[in-house]
Amino acid sequence: MSLFGFSLRPRRPKSAQTAKDRLQILLAHERRDGSDGPDYLPMLQADILAVIRKYTKIKEDDVDIRMERNDDISSLEINIEIPSEGPEKSIASALPGRRMKSRG
Amino acid sequence: MTQLKDKAPLGKVIVITSGKGGVGKTTSAAAIAAALAKRGHKTVVIDFDVGLRNLDMIMGCERRVVFDFINVIQGEARLKQALIRDKRLDTLWILPTSQTRDKDALTQEGVEKVLNELKEQFDYIICDSPAGIERGAQLAMYFADEAVVVTNPEVSSVRDSDRVLGLLASKTKRAESEGTEVKAQVLLTRHDQRRIDAGEMMTIEDVLEILAVPLLGVIPESPAILRASNVGMPVVLDEPSAAGRSYETAVARLLGEDVDMHMEGEKRPGFFSRLFGASA
Ligand SMILES: Nc1ncnc2c1ncn2[C@@H]1O[C@H](COP(=O)(O)OP(=O)(O)OP(=O)(O)O)[C@@H](O)[C@H]1O
Ligand SMILES: [Mg+2]
Numbered sequence: 001m002s003l004f005g006f007s008l009r010p011r012r013p014k015s016a017q018t019a020k021d022r023l024q025i026l027l028a029h030e031r032r033d034g035s036d037g038p039d040y041l042p043m044l045q046a047d048i049l050a051v052i053r054k055y056t057k058i059k060e061d062d063v064d065i066r067m068e069r070n071d072d073i074s075s076l077e078i079n080i081e082i083p084s085e086g087p088e089k090s091i092a093s094a095l096p097g098r099r100m101k102s103r104g
Numbered sequence: 105m106t107q108l109k110d111k112a113p114l115g116k117v118i119v120i121t122s123g124k125g126g127v128g129k130t131t132s133a134a135a136i137a138a139a140l141a142k143r144g145h146k147t148v149v150i151d152f153d154v155g156l157r158n159l160d161m162i163m164g165c166e167r168r169v170v171f172d173f174i175n176v177i178q179g180e181a182r183l184k185q186a187l188i189r190d191k192r193l194d195t196l197w198i199l200p201t202s203q204t205r206d207k208d209a210l211t212q213e214g215v216e217k218v219l220n221e222l223k224e225q226f227d228y229i230i231c232d233s234p235a236g237i238e239r240g241a242q243l244a245m246y247f248a249d250e251a252v253v254v255t256n257p258e259v260s261s262v263r264d265s266d267r268v269l270g271l272l273a274s275k276t277k278r279a280e281s282e283g284t285e286v287k288a289q290v291l292l293t294r295h296d297q298r299r300i301d302a303g304e305m306m307t308i309e310d311v312l313e314i315l316a317v318p319l320l321g322v323i324p325e326s327p328a329i330l331r332a333s334n335v336g337m338p339v340v341l342d343e344p345s346a347a348g349r350s351y352e353t354a355v356a357r358l359l360g361e362d363v364d365m366h367m368e369g370e371k372r373p374g375f376f377s378r379l380f381g382a383s384a
Contacts, residue, residue: 015335
């Protein structure tokens with residue numbers, strides 16, 4: 001990109017700016033949600049487990065919720081491992097990497 | 105290291121403690137854990153500083169915390185769900201703590217249960233202790249096999265380290281019920297040769313003479329530490345630096361390797377051989 005006729009060489013961002021950016025994102029989330037992320041996550045997880053169990057047997061460890069907070073959007077990644085039973089061995093996991101986006 | 109893979113994990117618990125606040129425990133816990141993981145040892149670093157979570161920032165995983173140590177202790181989440189895998193090293197994991205609860209959320213039984221579960225999966229379990237000598241700090245050290253006492257060459261830090269060494273010798277599981285010792289070593293951090301030369305700061309020899317425990321390593325005062333924390337990298341994974349190399353050397357010694365401690369920026373190479381030549 002060129003500004004005033006000379007081009008700005010891509011420069012490694014200064015680490016202090018990185019620090020500020022990281023803090024702003026983190027603190028915005030902490031002030032809103034309390035610091036430990038949305039507190040509905042444990043309940044959401046329990047509900048998901050209950051729903052899946054209506055159809056198949058899974059262990060508690062088979063539901064994995066991961067979150068990544070970003071500037072304006074956070075993504076929630078829910079992985080559910082469904083053990084393959086009998087002949088249908090190929091179904092190792094259902095909904096792989098399905099993402100729920102929540103506006104942040 | 106590859107041979108280790110088939111064996112049961114080592115399951116060694118190492119507490120990083122100090123008594124005094126702000127001496128470099130979290131910086132050291134992150135660097136030591138990352139250096140162990142870099143060498144191929146499956147390592148987890150746990151934040152025991154309940155209510156003042158900071159390890160996640162130093163490790164650069166703050167945006168990925170969902171469940172934490174306290175959730176696991178209180179049965180609200182499984183250990184597997186609270187463990188965060190480092191994005192740079194696949195042998196490194198972080199167990200963050202809660203930012204909202206207080207130290208009373210830690211129970212001895214809860215901590216023991218989590219540590220036992222971790223021992224089945226990890227070679228090294230690094231516990232980042234909170235400052236002080238109260239409940240949080242005591243629980244961080246209680247189940248330790250080894251301790252790294254982080255000390256600055258400064259009067260209140262040395263005094264507090266001495267106090268902590270006393271607790272390690274009496275208020276730990278090894279001391280209380282097993283009649284064995286927690287192996288304690290001092291890690292001298294924020295070492296500033298210029299100020300020592302100017303007579304403003306105690307020397308390594310001064311500190312060791314007072315504390316009378318082995319020296320694990322010396323970490324220089326370094327701008328690389330601030331840079332690494334700004335970007336969320338343990339200093340041994342960031343750009344090469346004297347501080348990073350000093351942590352790598354300390355970890356080699358922690359693993360029992362007979363490496364010479366040469367000080368980064370040290371102009372008198374004979375100095376360390378004088379200190380350690382005889383004891384090794
Ligand atoms: N070798 C070093 N050189 C320069 N700065 C350092 C060094 N070690 C630690 N620091 C700085 O000292 C401050 C405290 O470090 P750190 O958070 O690791 O200490 P701590 O013992 O964990 O503190 P607390 O008792 O609050 O948990 C940080 O700003 C860190 O960047
Ligand atoms: Mg700390």
